[in-house]
Amino acid sequence: MSDAPKVLIVEDNYLLLDMLTTQCERAGLAVVAASSGEAALTLLRTHGRDLDWLLTDIHLPGMIDGWMVADVFRELRPDRPVIYASTNAHFERRPLRGSLAVRKPFQVREIVALARMMATERGLAPLSSPHYASA
Template identity: 65%
Template sequence: MFTPPSVLIVEDSYVLLEMLATLCEQEGIRVVEASSGEAALTLLRGRGADIDWLFTDIRLPGLIDGWSVAQAYRAIHPDRPVIYASTGATVERRTVPGSLFVRKPYQVHEIIGLARMMARALSPAPRRAAG
């Protein structure tokens, strides 16, 4: 039985969080939401093994930023890329190979493309007919 992929979206703007969640859900991705780094770390502690993707804003309110959330995620999934988002012009290179960077403000077509990529990456391969 196929389980749809899941993504933890960490975004402090409620409007952006809901937009990202809606676009991912429309592509068949289960969404877990967090509006702060602290909330994201709590979710990762309890459900981290079940989360296939991380989409995190780098600048978050509080003491825990997106880099720290990504580090905690990579402790669970060391080879899985992370999708980072920021308004900043320069981004530190703390990413793992294959990670992506999305600049805010988001372009809807960009997010739809990322959601489709996440859904395809973990979908079971189609079975070929024997013949």
């Protein structure tokens, strides 16, 4: 089994989910991906205790939003960080220790850098240097 830090990425935009997954994997992360809050809760039931952090869109289709996903994640892993993402200029404020908020659009490499920082701060396995296509 890999010692790579494992992140659950929850994003309903399939293109963004694919890009985030690819770039995080290139940076040395193990990724579990979900395109809805409901799918994320299913994954949390099976993989929740193995996850090192969560990256979730706040606004997801269906009954389960990113706040709810993060609440369930925090019940399982209260000491682990959460990155919230949204297109809104102002996030609904729910102070959670160990969480960050990023505004869309963002550069995928920004998220990978945050993941690397979180891994280092948590004493998790170091992440390899990302390999980006020239852009």
